[in-house]
Amino acid sequence: MIILTVDGRSIQAPAGSSVLSACLFADIFIPHLCWLESDTVADAPAACRLCFVEIDGFSEPVTACTVTVENGMMVHTDTEAVRSLQKTALKLLLSVHKVDCKNCPADKACSLQDIAKFLGIGLGCKPFERVLKELDVDSRHPAFDYYPNRCVLCGLCVRICRDRHEQPMLSFAGRGFNTVVGYFAETSDTDPDCLSCRGCLDVCPTGALVEKSQV
């Protein structure tokens, strides 16, 4: 076991684990969207840019998911620099997000809402301009409808699909602001494994994937 200090509190974590998982395990919340519990330091994508912390010895804030715990490490999760980075990152995500919580099935069970509340900011994106995608919903997938303007492109669904299926059907498609979670299947007959898996639906932190109602 490794012993480190987070915000003045001494916590224990297994060797090799990330600062993020150590903190979450000790009930110290650090905002995060793209991290899976099974992620090691090496395969954490560090894509959402939310899990910043400051660690003594590092000149700048670092992503907690990509740093391995060490004995005697001094971690600060609540500094001005960290909060400022997190607020900016969240606002950038919200700038491409259609904030319409009342009509969103993820209302009150949404990571964006939780993180905004935690950081004490609203769901606005000032000073950034809001840029939405033209396509509101993509219904091609057999199990769910995809709402590009609710998606934060955390990649969790793509990764889950890849882990669980030999022939995954999800990938990122497009580029830049037009990036979406793309679905590719040559034939329309659905793999029964896909319908029973629900991995992508369970892992989505927002309301971007909505299960098709069973007909």
Place this chain on the structure above:
Amino acid sequence: MNPLSSEDLANIEVLKKQIKDAPKGRGQLIPLLQMAQNILGYLPDKALSLVADYLSINRSDVYGVASFYNQFRFNPPGKNPVKVCMGTACHVRGGEIILENFERKLEIKEGDTTEDREFSIERVACVGCCALAPVALVGETLHGHMAPSKVEGLVLRVQLEREKAEREAGNS
């Protein structure tokens, strides 16, 4: 999604033959996608699967890569591709309006193809004759000083020519 035409199906057979001699490896993905598009004119799902399976790469990965690059298209090009110039000069002279007129007239969006595969609309950067702005290409023919009223005429002309050709083919 456009259904495969008989020509597409024949082209897919050509692709199947040619792909057999191609080298393997992840690095061959883009060359093979280019080869497929050269043969077919676009990348239908069937072509993506063929390339993916040949290289043993996930089909969805192949789709992800292909969708990243502008050079790959997923809908068939029309027999009369309409290219509307969006270069600086054409932009200033209202190229956007010309594009919109084509879209409305053909009832498709930029990047799409009409159901009969007669027309497709694309936006292009400068075609090199800014003095004639705004400019549109229909097939290989360049039309300068475009105006909304000309759009109607151009589309009509192509349709009339097609009807004429069909009549002549019927007579002989």
